[in-house]
Amino acid sequence: MITCFDIGGTFIKAATATGPESLDLLGRLPTPRADFAAFVATIAGFIDRGGAPAGAPVAISVTGVVDPETGLVTVANIPCIDGRNLAADLGAALNRPVRVANDADCFVLAEAHAGAGRGYRVVFGAILGTGVGGGIVADGRLFRGAGGLSGEWGHGTIVATQLSVSPYQLPHFACGCGRAGCLDTVGGARGLERLHRHLHDATLNSTDIVELWIGGDEKADQTMALYIELLARPLALVVNVVGPDIIPVGGGLGNCVPLIARLDAAVRGSILRRLERPLVVPAQLTADSGLLGAAYLGLAENDHDIA
CATH class of the missing domain: 3.30.420.40 (ATPase, nucleotide binding domain)
Incomplete structure (x- = not known):
């Protein structure tokens, strides 16, 4: 099981997935934009709600740019994560592996595997x-x-x-x-x-x-x-x-x-x-394409499957 997230400047949506097309929606909450501790707490709360076992991975679709070489994210409308290595920082706080891609990449992943593509x-x-x-x-x-x-x-x-x-x-x-x-x-x-x-x-x-x-x-x-x-x-x-x-x-x-x-x-x-x-x-997938793309991202066997 993984917990996947679609993170925008207004809301964070979450779901659990045991396969790339088996989403169990967990709801959404306002995005803590200025406080990284509150941001982590929101993510952790969703993970607890979904019942993911200890060490189970997290996959994130996020608005903005994600540099695959440095891990740094550029997210101007969420200052508390802007300029961070989000995967590393969040992974350390949650004690779980975290994978991150931007929302457009997750959208096309979802469409390529389960939608019009x-x-x-x-x-x-x-x-x-x-x-x-x-x-x-x-x-x-x-x-x-x-x-x-x-x-x-x-x-x-x-x-x-x-x-x-x-x-x-x-x-x-x-x-x-x-x-x-x-x-x-x-x-x-x-x-x-x-x-x-x-x-x-x-x-x-x-x-x-x-x-x-x-x-x-x-x-x-x-x-x-x-x-x-x-x-x-x-x-x-x-x-x-x-x-x-x-x-x-x-x-x-x-x-x-x-x-x-x-x-x-x-x-x-x-x-x-x-x-x-x-x-x-x-596009054929509209409402949950970010979550579905994050699921494909997180369930890939290794980095070579997605990059």
């Missing part, structure tokens, strides 16, 4: 949530590059400024990473809202924009046409570089089937490979 050799998992993230699984194994940054297609100055749809030109927006022109500035829910505000001087949440688009609203249609072009170009480049067989899309925007269908058509029309079947598809 099941049966495919190379899976690129794309997340269109608040921002943009991703991860890569090849031959069933998680690929983690130097610094833990593989699959991070949301950053780098890659957003097009010359476009084939109105308004035909677009400025680069400043990104929280310190650069400008990152896909993260326009590709997630906040990015979609930014585009709509820039085009129409109107502040709407992403859900409303999508609903208006599906209902035929002209302004929302312009926003979504621009959004899809801005996403499709870099995603097509990812396809040409990585060569995925399938791209499950998670996050809130990934739940919009018409959006993913339009994105798929735009990407398949822009890549070198010719495919008659969908390549970009909605």
Whole structure:
């Protein structure tokens, strides 16, 4: 048995697992963000509740970046673990082995083994949530590059400024990473809202924009046409570089089937490979993908199974 966790800036969710697809949910609690002792106590309380035996491992999906070489995590919205070797520090406090991967990596692990990527050799998992993230699984194994940054297609100055749809030109927006022109500035829910505000001087949440688009609203249609072009170009480049067989899309925007269908058509029309079947598809595992990915992470026999 292992105890697995999905740790976000607001809540910690937990479950026990005796196999990669046999989750017994333990509930969720607010994330102690500023106090590491309280953070450890919350994790320990879940372990006690789940009844894991002494020394049984812990597996964690966490928001942020996990460096596989140093073990250091970068989690700006949880200061008490930011900059720590979380696996080592938590393992010492709990007297248990601890394995940690970021949430995008756990998402793609889950989709590759039990979701839309099941049966495919190379899976690129794309997340269109608040921002943009991703991860890569090849031959069933998680690929983690130097610094833990593989699959991070949301950053780098890659957003097009010359476009084939109105308004035909677009400025680069400043990104929280310190650069400008990152896909993260326009590709997630906040990015979609930014585009709509820039085009129409109107502040709407992403859900409303999508609903208006599906209902035929002209302004929302312009926003979504621009959004899809801005996403499709870099995603097509990812396809040409990585060569995925399938791209499950998670996050809130990934739940919009018409959006993913339009994105798929735009990407398949822009890549070198010719495919008659969908390549970009909605993720199949939504509610507990972080926990399920952590279960796969924790139940791997050794480090070579996941990296």
